[in-house]
Amino acid sequence: MEGSSILHSFTNIYFAIFALFCFKLLIKISLALLTHFYIVKGNRKEAARIAEEIYGIVPGSWADRSPLHDAAFQGRLLSLKTLIAQGFNVNLVTTDRVSALHEACLGGHVACAKVLLEHGAQVNAATIDGITPLLNACSSGSAACVSVLLHFGARAQPGGHLPSPIHEALKRGHRECMETLLAHGVDIDQEDQQHGTPLYMACTYQRTDCVKRLLELGANVNVGKRSDTPLHEAARKSSVEIVVLLTDYGANPKCRNADLKCALDLATPNSKVEQALLLREGPASLAQLCRLCIRKQLGRSCLATVPKLHLPEPLESFLLYR
Template identity: 55%
Template sequence: MAEAPSVAAEVSRKRGAEPGPQTEHAPERKRACWGILTSQGSWADRSPLHEAASQGRLLALRTLLAQGYHANIVTIDHVTPLHEACLSGHVACVRALIHAGAYVNAATIDGITPLYNCCASGSVGCMDILLQNGAHTNTPYTHFPSALHEACKRGNSQCVESLLSHGVDPDYEVSHLGSPLYVSCLHRHTACSKILLHRGANVNIGRGNDSPLHAAVRQDSDDQVSVLLDNGADINLRDNNNQRPVELAPPGGKTQQLLRLFEVSPRSLSQLCRLQIRNLLGRSREKLLPLLPLPSRLTHYLEHT
């Protein structure tokens, strides 16, 4: 009786597996694989290929693929070995799985893709391989998990840069999260905020009436507040409770002082000119600034670097 689950589980994980004669050592190998699976408890539906990908064991992964394990084998939640390799940041395993036919846009039942997992782990190497092999940078529905939002949440600025370089909209909104800039402000990741703004993100788009500046002020992040103000944040926007950012600032803190000083000190002419020129250029043309026959100092000024 103990052998039945073993055979069923193993056959379900094989490429083109059909009932037929077994090799001499097949039962022993099946028992070994079943032992690995049951040892994982609630992860018992994970195959040895999932384990090899997760642990970065390239030789074992190649061996399993050669033995007939399918690169797109899924768990009950539709997690693939490629998901596992990306979540653990194993570049060589990602490359081997894709070479074996792994689907780069596979999604779990929750809409998680391998690209999303790269952003969760901060693995730019894995991300680049996925993007080179046709990974979709945008999700089909706004309630699906967003790779860009995850990178901003984790503070993985290199992933943010890579995604934006491949055409992801810096203002892409997820209904329950808001804009990527809002998420980066909410989690105090100034480097991500700077990259988003440099790539043309709208400084005032947040989540509903809650602006990125509101989020930064609630976190008492004076660095974030300074960056947002430099990029044209509106200090007079009101959130869902009809409050301005300065009204949310902790009393006596740096953030409150910064906002009050800004209220009585208008932006410099230099700042106003830069914002106006960038608005006239439009986001799609901002990346072409380095190609214009301008002095490097002027280019840096317009890029705000």
Template identity: 55%
Template sequence: MATETDIIFPLRSALAVTQKFCMIATPAFWIHLIHDFVSDWSPMHDAAVNGRLLSLRMLISQGYGVNLITADRVSPLHEACLGGHSTCAGVLLKHGAQVDGVTVDWHTPLYNACVSGSQDCVNLLLEHGASPHAVCDLASPIHEAAKRGHLGCMESLVSHGANINENIRHLGTPLYVACENQQIACAKRLLESGANANQGKELDSPLHVAARNSSSDLVHLLIDFGAEPHSKNAEGKRPVDLVPPNSTLAQVFSQKEGPLSLMQICRLRIRKCFGIKQHHRISELLLPEELKRFLLHI
């Protein structure tokens, strides 16, 4: 029967030989090895995720590929964007990194940039032709930006044609996601850009989720932008049914029960005519400033 010594000494010998080989192996050997096999992690990934620009440039000059991927199909560009390192991302793109590479989780570099909240990375990717649309329902850049309150990222996506009313079955619309996570600034910008105030997650409207979270600011905002307070969800409940009966929020709903004023109807109709980017278009109208402020909810 083998003793502990019989097992340990051969292992130590093998380890010593391996260490010696690693020391004498040339960089060219390792580059060749990495190109031959899918890497779990490479020096390129390490430099990118940590924002080590000089190291990244040196590795590229030594022949490391910018599109090297891990077993999960994560590229150095994915890591640079996840770390919010726009300069590293720029170098990778300059040397031919795939701008719309997709991981096994359907994450693109643009999605990762929205996770980190780096508007610089988002703008850089969009300028290099990245699609602002989700490649799969599992990973939508605009939903992720809305969820995390990354207003700048969301604005860049909208300005490049992202669908502000994109309805993903398990998430809902970007507006619904923003309201669900109580990201008021993102919700307001989506509404200003023409998002439908009544489209949420299946029958659950943004107003339902705002009421459920007892968010008075969101309730006021949504109703001002035309949210229907009498809509019912899958359980047959109105938004008001989701708040405590004698709460301040219940009183708000009570005050909003009547029909909209003519001024409110006109404002909603005018805004609807402009569609997306209406916030900027209304500002350009040759109207009195007071009227423009009313149309812009200022």
């Protein structure tokens, strides 16, 4: 009898907690609907007051997507200009700190992004996940958005643990975005703790065009992710075209990673990658050694310097891998 009474008391407590939870959830949903109603009606002051008191965010922030976010994401330039003219704050953010500028860049809408920036949108605003408008532009592949953001002061190479725009561009295979970032001073051998160097990232996602361009621009062919080189990754991914490119640009096939394995050890047995690596196990030709030596001396300026040397066309083409 006593045990049954205790069980009944616990059941009542659980029901009370559950009822309280449901009541709080109902209030929150009601307030969210009320806030949205005020947005639609244009009563931004009342909406901001609710957001500040209930959601604990400062005025000018937002607890949900606003019409400004939708217009920016969908590329509706006229609607965006109208909303700004009505007094909408261009730096309104969602609970995840996503701004209208983030949305415009994710959609690749350069005209909308430019309007927002001209009206004071924060160019380096980051979401709770550290995503910046520049990262979104690189994800969408909009080189035009990347250029506009950089013109308005976006950090091309964010510090700390923020995601790297150039690595995002390479992951998606957006070569033009990558080149724009490099032209604005991004370190071509910048090593990300998670993804390695840009060249290593391009090898990971088998972006052959990007790999070739990075090598042309002077990327260090033997620097990857800690002791793992780009050649290790290309062999692991069974990408014979990239393996050939890397070795032609001087990748060392004898480099060993943390597991004491060279690229050949990672190649699938009897594969084209294994054959390509076996062919390059011996000493390089004298012509190849001379080319690598000259390119090493010229460094990253090689692509711009060689044409100025007025060499015979066949020799110039050889040095530039044309």
